[in-house]
Amino acid sequence: MKIAFISDVHSNYYALKSVLENIKKEKANEIYLAGDIIGYHSMPNEVIELIKENNIISIKGNHDYDIINKRFDENIKDFKIWTYENLTEENKKYIINLPEELIIEKNNIRIKIVHGSSRDIAEYLFENSKQIEKEAENLKEDVLICAHTHFPYIKKIHNKIIVNTGSVGKPKIAKPTPNYIILNTENKEFEIKFVEYEVEKMCKDMKNKGLSEKHIKELRLGKVIK
Template sequence: MKIAVISDIHANIYALINLLEDIDNEKVDTIICLGDLVGYGPHPNEVISMIRRRHILCIKGNYDSSVVDNEYSYIRETPINSFSLPWTVNELREENRIYLQNLPSTLSLKICNRNFLFVHGSPNKINEYLFENGDNTNEIMKSLNEDVLICAHTHLPSTKDFNGKIYINCGSVGKPKIGRPNSTYCILNINNKDGMKVQIKEIPYSFNRIIKDMTMLNFPSPLIDSFQTGSE
């Protein structure tokens, strides 16, 4: 089975369209999204509509949850979020807010006798950062019941073997933090003969289009810069 795992689109429709074209070329069996469809970017309704139209299996991210709550419940109260949260709440159509509200928080699958757990942040908290060399990541992987943990939220793709338990972070489609304005996602090739192979892909896109949209809408300069540079 061939699975594409995507996350952290953050209302960037141009990055999503470009990435889905690459995924279609990969001829995957299914796509799984780990959340944060909205926040930061200017196209929340368009992104949700595309995810729904493509019938992409999706779980809820921390920014999705805060937008549903209209509170800083799962995001930090920063100058950028003080703009982005109310802007997204006001922009989002009610049907799309209800869609986000009803998304599950985790997904568990058994494929080829391996148990997979898909989360946005961590198995413990939707907004917990799991970096591959973090002490909290090591503790979570020690106690993990499943064979493979797939997460996101950090916007930094990586994979690591923890004594036979596999940690995978698929990175970010729409707002990377890799120092480049490119989308990242991962492909899982799983079969009984070869086990599992993990490929992390980095895909460039025409980021100037979203920069133009954000500028026209008077988004804060630091937020625009983060999309352009691929950094916080």
């Protein structure tokens, strides 16, 4: 069977729609979402409805947690407040009820799914960091699926596999190309997938709804602007 792992959609409906079309072509049997469904962009309700329609199994990310608990920090509070105010009550409940981690087993492969790390929903596990070494040492499962960095990778450490799902809705790979992971459970191979989409549709929707020009520019460029 094939399993798709996605994350960091960040209210980007058009990116998610294109990724799901690609996953369908890949004939994946299941889809798991490693958090950060909402935030930054302007179509949170549409994204959540698409997740429900496609029976995607999700966990919370740090943005989901912060927005639903009204934790609005000064640097990025504009889109967090906007998202909270524009979410339907039903979709707020959907986010609230999401777990913060999942453990699954497929074809004798035990997989732990988190957003940041096993320790912290907002911890960054970069590919060549000391943190990733510690994570692998302490991992009881065969595979850790993580997200949060928006940089996809597949890394083998201490007979474990650490996989970062990258980002569907806010890539940081110096181009606005959504990315995700496919696992073939028969040969136990992971693959990073890249998908094109019409980024300008998302930018136009953000502009029409009065969201930050900075975040519109970041979306176009596929990187963070300081």
